Each structure stands twice: as C-alpha cells, then as structure tokens.
Amino acid sequence: MTAAVRTTCPYCGVGCGVVASRDEAGHWQVRGDEQHPANFGRLCSKGAALAETLVPEGRLLFPEIDGRRAGWGEAVATVAERLKATIDVHGAGSVAFYVSGQLLTEDYYVANKLMKGFIGSSNIDTNSRLCMASTVAGHKRAFGSDTVPGLYVDLELADLVVLVGSNLAWCHPVLFQRLRAAQEKRGTRVVVIDPRRTDSCDIADLHLALQPGGDVALFNGLLLHLAEAGQLAPDFIRNKTRGFEEALTAARTGEAEAGALAQKLGLAEADLQKFFNLFAQTERVVTVFSQGVNQSDTGTDKVNAIINCHLATGRIGREGMGPFSVTGQPNAMGGREVGGLANQLAAHMGFSAAERERVARFWAVPAVAGGEGLKAVEMFEAVADGRIKAIWIMATNPAVSLPQADAVRAALEACPLVILSDCIGTTDTGRYAHIRLPATGWGEKDGTVTNSERTISRQRAFLPALGEARPDWWIISRVAAAMGHGAAFAYQGPADIFREHAALSAFENDGTRDFDIGAAADLDDAAYDKAQPFRWPWVAGSAPAGRLFGGGRFFTADGRANFVATISRPPRSRVSQEFSLLLNTGRYRDQWHTMTRTGLAARLTAHRSEPLLEINPADAGARGLADGCLAEVENADGRYIARVRVTAAQQAGQIFLPMHWSGAFAARAVAGALIPPVVDPVSGQPALKLAAVEVKPLAAAWHGVLISAAPVDVTELAYWARRRARGGYLAELAGLAAEEAEELITRLDAALEGERLDYRDPARGTVRHAWFAGGRLVAALFVSPQPLRVDRSWLEALAAEEALDGAARASLLAGRAGAGRPATGRIVCSCFQVGFDSIVTAIRTGRLTSPAEIGAALKAGTNCGSCIPELKEILAHEHAASLAGTAGPRTVEPADNAA
Ligand code: SF4
Helix, strand or coil, X not given: CCCCEEEECCCCCCCCEEEEEECCCCCEEEEECCXXXXXXXXXXXXXXXXXXXXXXXCECCCCEEXXXXXXXXXXXXXXXXXXXXXXXXXXXXXXXXXECCCCCHHHHHHHHHHHHHHHCXXXXXXXXXXXXXXXXXXXXXXXXXXXXXXXXXXXXHCCEEEEECCCHHHHCHHHHHHHHHHHHHHCCEEEEECCCCCHHHHHCCEEECCCCCCHHHHHHHHHHHHHHCCCCCHHHHHXXXXXXXXXXXXXXXXXXXXXXXXXXXXXXXXXXXXXXXXXXXXXXXXXXXXXXXXXXXXXXXHHHHHHHHHHHCCCCCCCCCEEEECCCCCCHHHHHHHCCCCCCCECCECCCHHHHHHHHHHHCCCCCCCCCCCCHHHHHHHHHCCCCCEEEEECCCHHHHCCCHHHHHHHXXXXXXXXXEECECCCCHHHHCCEEEEECCCCCCCEEEECCCCEEEEECCCCCCCCCCECHHHHHHHHHHHHHHHHHHCCCCHHHHHHHHHHHHHCCCCCCCCCCCHHHCCCCHHHHHHCCCEECCCCCCCCCCCCCCCCCCCCCCCCCEECCCCCCCCCCCCCCCCCCEEEEEECCCCCCCCCCCHHHCHHHHCCCCCCEEEECHHHHHHCCCCCCCEEEEECCCCEEEEEEEECCCCCCCEEEEECXXXXXXXXXXXXXXXCCCCECCCCCCECCCCEEEEEEECCCCEEEEEEECCCCCCCCCCEEEEEEECCEXXXXXXXXXXXXXXXXXXXXXXXXXXXXXXXXECCCCEEEEXXXXXCEEEEEEEEECCCCCCXXXXXXXXXXCCCCXXXXXXXXXXXXXXXXXXXXXXXXXXXXXXXXXXXXXXXXXXXXXXXXXXXXXXXXXXCCCCCHHHHHHHHHHHHHHHHHCCCCCCCCCCCCCCC
C-alpha cells in the first residue's frame, strides 16, 4: 500500500478533504478525510468517484503552436513574444486573461501579479464572475469587505435554515448531509425558497416556489414584517450599523401588504406568513444562498436584501446564525483572495490610490494597473469587437459557460491570438486556441484552495504529471520571465508563492483588511507541505479565526455594517408571444461543470444519460410534448435539443435545462447559447438562470441507442448525446431522415469485424443489430420510430461481460432483459450502482416503506446519501400507486427503460 496522501476534492466549494491511496493491486482509491473540518470523512457521489477519473482520456499532453507539437521552450517563448508584440502595437489593454476557480491559489496569484503588476492592465477576470460575483459585491456593500461571516457548523447549530436559490442536495451535497443529520438530531426547521421543487425540498418544512427574480421583494417583505412585529435588534441596529431607515423605506416602496406580496410572488399568503413568523421567532437562523441568488440581474440587491434581515435582527457572527454564501467552485474563494476578479487588486484590496501604491511597493514595480478591468461578459464582448486582440484562457471553457456561447465562439474564432492552458485538450474552447499548453490535473497539482467557510486546505500531488503537463504557476512564471520579469517570478515551487501571498495579505494591514494570513508567511517548505486546514484570517501571533463579526465590528471606515436600500425590480428577461417560457438552468447531482472530469466516470454518467428538458404538464400538453420525446428549445441567441421530462416540480411557464453538456457530449445542448448577455449592474455577474425561450417537438424520423466498446462518430445526426458507460460508450440518437439509421449500420458494419446478429420488424420499424468479436459484444444498435425504452443499464452490463451466452444474445435481440440478467433500470444510487427497477422490485416484493429499509435490502443510499430524496420519491409513488391499485411500471425519467 502506497502512503496515503491527504488532499482536497476538486469540485464544489464545500472543499471536502479526501485521502488518496493505492491498494495492493496498484489501483488508486479515494475516500473522505475523517480529519478534514469540511466533511469529517463524508463524500458525495462525485467525490466518491474521483479515483475513476484518474485516466489519461482527453488530456492535453504536450504544448502545441498553431496545430503542431512544440517543446516547452518554444511554447513559452512564443506566448511571451506574441503577447509582447500585441502590447507593443495595441497597448496593455489589448490583452486579457480569463482564469478559473479551478486554479489553485498559487496559480491565481501569479496570473494576477503578471497582469496587474507587470503587464499593467486589469483585464484579468475569472469564471467565478459567473458564480458568486454578486455575493462579493453584496458583502462589500454591507460589510466593507468580502467576508463570509459563518461556518459550516452553524448549519448544525441553527434552529432554522433558509435555503435561497440553493439546491444544496445536489450542488453542495456534503453540507446537505450535515444539515440532514442535524435536522434528525435537533429538529432543525428548513425552508427552501426556489421556483423549482428540487431534491433539497426533501428535508423542507416549507417550500416557497416564488416567481423568478422575486427574492428582493420577499426579503424586503420580511424586513417590514420584522419591523412591524417588533422583532428587530434595536441596540445592534443603533450601535453597529447604519442606513436602517433608508432600507426600511425602500422596502416599503414594494408590496408592503403581505397579501399583495404573496400574490406578486405567486405564493399562498399563509405560506408567506409562515416563513415570516418562523424567521421572526427563531433566534438561530442561517440563510444559505447560492447561484439562484447570484446568477441574476438583481443578484447584488438580493444578497443585500438577505443580509439586511440578518443585520436587523443582529443575527450575524454568532453560533448558528448568519447569512451564508456557498460558492460553486473549489477555489472561488482563493481567487477572491488574490484578486482574480477584474474589480479587485490583490489580497482583498481595491484600486484606491493608497492600495495601488501599497501593492506596487510590495511587488517592486513603478505602478500597478490604474483601475478596474473588463469583467467576463465585457471581456468577451471586447474580444468580439476587436478591443482585445490576445486572450489567455486558463482552466475554463467559456465557449460553453458564458452567455451567448455561440457569439463567444465566433469571437474566439476571429481573435488574433487565443492561448489555452488546460489539463483537458478536448474542450469546446480548445478548438479556437492558437497555442495550447498542457497543465497538470487533479492529483498532479500542488498548492492550496479556500472553501466556502474560509478554510484554506492543501491540494497535494500524488501522481506524476502526465505527458509534458506543467503546473499553471510554472507556465505563467516562465512566460513572465520570457517577457522580461524573471526576478519577480523566480519561484521554485508553490510554497514560495504562498509565502509571498500571505506576506502581501499582512502588508501594512494592521487589522484594516479582513484577509490577513500573515501567520503563514513564514511557513518553510516542510511546514507548507504538512500544513493542516486553517481558517482565515490568521494574523501573525494569533490563532486562526472562527466565525467573524461576532463583536459587531465590520471592515467599513467607521466599523459599522451598512444596510443597503434595495428596491424590487422585475427581471430584464421577460416572456413574449414569440418566446413564452422562462428558462432556468442549473446542475445535476452527479456532474460537475462541463463534464470534462465527471464525464469520465461511468457510474456518474448513468444517473442522467442525456440532458433533460423539465417542463410542467400544462406547458408540455400545449406544445404537443410527451414525456420521453425530443424537443428543441430556442430563442434569438441559440438552440438546444433535449429529452422531455414532464414534471409537476416545474412551475407552469418555466422550464429547466442542465448547464453541463457541451459540443463534446451532445449535438446541441449548450445552455449558455440560450442566455442573453444581461448582467447585474453592480457585480457584472450574468443572469444565467433566466432567459425567455420557446419549445417545440423535434421532428425525429427515428430514435436510436448505441452501445459500443469504442467511441463511434455520430456527430452528423440531428441529435446525439454520448457518455461513458460500463463496457464502453453509450449514445442516445435521433435522425430527421430514416435512411440515416441504415447509413449508420453500414458504417458500423465496415468498422466492426466479426459476427453480427440482426432483428428487424418492418411493420413496427424496429431494428436491432449486435456486433460481436470473440464472443464479446462490441456494439449494439437499437432503432425505432419512437423513443426507445430499453434498459440502458442492462445494455451496459452486457457490454461489460467477457462473452455473451446464447440466452444473453437472444435477450439482446428481443430488446429486453431475460432471466438471469434482470433489468436494473436507470441508476439511482451511483455509489452502489442500484437502478430504478431494482428499487421498485425490492419495494414491492419486500413491502419496503423507508429509505433505510431500501438501504438494508440493496445498500442504495447508505454511502453518500445523495439519492435518498429520489428513494423517497419512488417510495411515495409506489405507495400512492398501491393505494390506487395502479402499481405498475412508471417512468421517473424518459430515458428510463420499462421495456
Ligand atoms: Fe467534492 Fe462532493 Fe465534497 Fe463538493 S460535496 S467538495 S463535490 S465531495
């Protein structure tokens, strides 16, 4: 057994500690770190599958210049030369860096230093702009600093937890596990505020399905209620804050009366009143907010409307209470700390003359950049209109994730110089890069990250770099040196950079700035290597911090927190006759961002085989959309094709699409392509969760499902969505012309040698072909005029077998699982690969009534627990069907099988 290495999960902002070790057979295992304060050994499905993503597939292995392989020396020299040439001709403002919350803090620090200190521009922005820029702006308006006051343990100490625009169950699953456990122990009340009914509602006492964009009105209404009910904290307001009366007056300009407010928000008045009373009467309240708040054109006001209610009640900085932003990315917080956002300088300092002069002295440069740079959406608009002539994109995929993604692609296509440094070489963005630089991936990288509760943890390497990959800090430093700044970038390793970052945080600080980790500035290399997670601030001579603001002192000039007068405004994206539905976008339980890593693990891809369009039954009926059919979603900006899932969890007039799929995984499923470039006026964060769209059925002539041992090119078809599967790859297909299916069969015949089995039913238009090599199934294609309801898990199981016997072959041609190989159905529990059909069968035969009983019978839900809400949903349906005497096959999702 190789020595275990403690590191951190590279996915969400919970920042769980993990332990990587090798078993006797040499395979890597990843488990939760029992000692890490974020998770105490817990993991979610994504973290638990990390070891399966340690594969070379898709990796960028060596530098490339204009499509040809190059050595590092030439690549670094070329990047430096072309950047310098651009700056010489067009000025420093003509170059930009677009960086990422996937970078480690040390990488981020060096990129920011090069751009703002040495190139002399602030055109560096991070994809965290898409994630939590509105929270940063809201924090700074209220507290004078970008400070998260609370700790994860507050979720366990609260009596009421309000989740606003946060599907914690899927997006921050370990925090959801901690909250669920606390609820079971102490009866924590939970309120979910979200237009959709999500899995987080599983533990909710109350779900307020408010209209999109209604959050400011809701929290203004709460502020008024607190005032009218005499539930304010007058001493705290008087002594520790300013601006309360103005905030109250602004709140009154909306619907002051609860009944009118409820109507405006689409809520039952009794539910609204219940929430107001719960909040007013519960001292220990934590309000968790996330992308549903941030990704809005009123995101900053939403943040401040929430904070206002906590300031008004003095519920901040104490046990079990406070506003709590949970970040999406693993190191969004680290990026905020170093100045990875275009409107921050470094170490939580801005662009005042004194701050610029201080940072310039620290970096030993004559001057740093003179002011704020272009924020993400503006940056790519500047690429499009030619103001930016060279852009270096690091560890992110803007061709998928930004608003108007098709326009972003066109801009990159026309840009004279696109440099990409990334561990993955197959991203949509990579296609537009003139120079591609291979960066190290998770397991190879070494540095630090900061999670949502300000805990800085080491991310340690336990694998050698693949191919010629190099750490991002190394690449940037080498380019900086080649541009003539070698002395300032002569780092020998990440510890050097971390010490400098820590020293800057303490430089002339004296308690005036929240971010101070001066105590870490003297860590030697060995101490840095061994560093345990610690929470900032960690001031020299003191212990690391706990929760902040408990003493009621904030980082404003006079130490008082600011109430911000927020006025409810309608969202700028509105429905019209042409585009009559509001689109909401978001994450799936088992996927991360654009699936470049989670898409590598077959057990993660099975939960959602393809992108689903979730739509209310009334809206589906009005458009002729049946559950399981394919639909086109479109507006003036773009088009998206997805499988329809009809669900009452979606309100009428609204639809939901996932944000994960890119051109690497599906024909047309880039959510960003449908999003207009509408941003919050304060933070510049785009409103990724709101666009007006229309939906219509896709006129498919045929549907297919293809499982194959090797990838098959199906990109010429109108619809395809492919994924890793046990035994190979699985693709969902559809074509607009019947002959396309025959052409595909011909192509497969030409590519696959060996035995072929056929089944055709001309009357039904059904075709099933299976290709074998040495007894092993190497491909199977099922075609039908209707969407196929074959069990994909069963197909995967057949493809994973060494050889198929006669019975298995017969069942394959019959198109349904046979005796000995029962259908398991779509995977519900990723950890133990337990399928929907298996669960339903166990419930019926064993008369199971709870997730615990299902767990005892099948293990489902007994590891990370992420599937428990779904288990409850299946139980509820089975119970209702049994009462109604209608128990029978049921489709939870269209890609379900049921055969
Ligand atoms: Fe990783 Fe899951 Fe923990 Fe997030 S909750 S850090 S994805 S294990």
